[in-house]
Amino acid sequence: MSLRCAVLDDYQGVAESCADWSVLGGEVTVTRFREHFGTVDELVAALDGYEVVVTLRERVPFPAEVFARLPGLRLLVASGMRNSVIDLAAAAEHGVTVCGTESSSTPPVELTWALLLGLARGVVEESTALRTGGPWQSTLGADLHGRRLGLLGLGKIGVPMARIGLAFGMEVTAWSANLTAERAEAAGVTLAASKEELLASSDFVSVHLALGDRTRGLLGAPELALMKPTAYLVNTSRAAIVDQDALLAALHEGRIAGAAVDVFDLEPLPADHPMRTAPRLLATPHLGYVSRANYERYYGQAVEAIGAFLAGSPVRVLG
Structure with missing residues (x-):
């Protein structure tokens, strides 16, 4: 049998x-x-x-x-x-x-850059407009070259993220609770003095931390308020690292330029979930490893x- x-x-x-x-x-x-x-x-x-x-x-x-x-x-x-x-x-x-x-950590790295670039250049908005008879050019792209990429986490995904950011000509900084200046230097990036300094100074913030007691809710309303109004947040790690209500509020109120997420508090995402209709949000259905x-x-x-x-x-x- x-x-x-x-x-x-x-x-x-x-x-x-x-x-x-x-x-x-x-x-x-x-x-x-x-x-x-x-x-x-x-x-x-x-x-x-x-x-x-x-x-x-x-x-x-x-x-x-x-x-x-x-x-x-x-x-x-x-x-x-x-x-x-x-x-x-x-x-x-x-x-x-x-x-x-x-x-493999390669697929999530590649998806994170797809999301970051999609945010920066308004790819979804422009493609939708082109295919539906909308305006010819409606967004003003955000440059990567010369801008600062802040990485929360510099592990097996954060390190290749840093390499690609450097290849784009970005200034790359990183922070995590255990990250040392030596490890940051080995990856070719600068160790941020604090989480708060990284958030306040970065043009793009990308989350690459494991979920645990120390990282759950790591980015709440006070932390998101530190970000520039022209900055973008990308989270392909775990939804619970970023307070979901605080993120939705920041997007609806236009306190950050936009966000891209691949992870959610409930998966599959319910049809009436507010993440499905939030403004300034590029969202994918947890495709990082797919x-x-x-x-x-x-x-x-x-x-x-x-x-x-x-x-x-x-x-x-x-x-």
């Missing part, structure tokens, strides 16, 4: 084509769900009877309650090697092995993890 495997949140219907699932042979029967299960009850009902689950990034929380209500679950495979919405201790307590996959190569890595290594688990030698075990 084969094990049953559920692949969650395959929104685009690409999980099957991004990996060779046939190598699992008759040992595993795979079902792919394209719809999102928004509540614990919906998730548990859908996964009843499945021994293996493949989940993508942090789209679906797996708290202790889920593991307790899915006694047949044996293996959970998550993309990436860090996942803040899986209770690893509860998984271990219920005998569930949790495995991860490798993940690329062909990354998905081939995620699902290919998920197949590998399932095979290794069946062979009694789990790989890339989390926890």
Whole structure:
């Protein structure tokens, strides 16, 4: 009798084509769900009877309650090697092995620059106007060369962000609670004296911090008020790092020139969510990691993890 495997949140219907699932042979029967299960009850009902689950990034929380209500679950495979919405201790307590996959930082870097450039040059507004009979040229682009890029975080995404900013001829500064002048200098950037100094002096601010107790709500109304009225904010990290109500207020009141976000407090974003209609906002549906190569890595290594688990030698075990 084969094990049953559920692949969650395959929104685009690409999980099957991004990996060779046939190598699992008759040992595993795979079902792919394209719809999102928004509540614990919906998730548990859908996964009843499945021994293996493949989940993508942090789209679906797996708290202790889920593991307790899915006694047949044996293996959970998550993309990436860090996942803040899986209770690893509860998984271990219920005998569930949790495995991860490798993940490239290149796609989120590329998307962040797509958003930043889209903001700076009014790409969406101009394209929409051109295709709908609107005015020929209606925005005045913001230059990058000679302007200051402020990076909140200088890690595996912040460092390549800095390199690209320097290639555009920007002055790049960075800040995080643990960032040293030596690390900043090694990346070719200047260490900001403080978070406040970075916000007040930057023309573009881009967030690249991990979400934790110290970074949750890091940018609230007082911090956003420090930004220049001509400055832009980009967040492709985690929504909770920026106070969402404060950001919406700043956009509606025109206190900053604009923002671009790829992450939200609720995902998928409800149809009536205020982020869908906020002015001065360029928004994308959490596409940072969504690329062909990354998905081939995620699902290919998920197949590998399932095979290794069946062979009694789990790989890339989390926890």
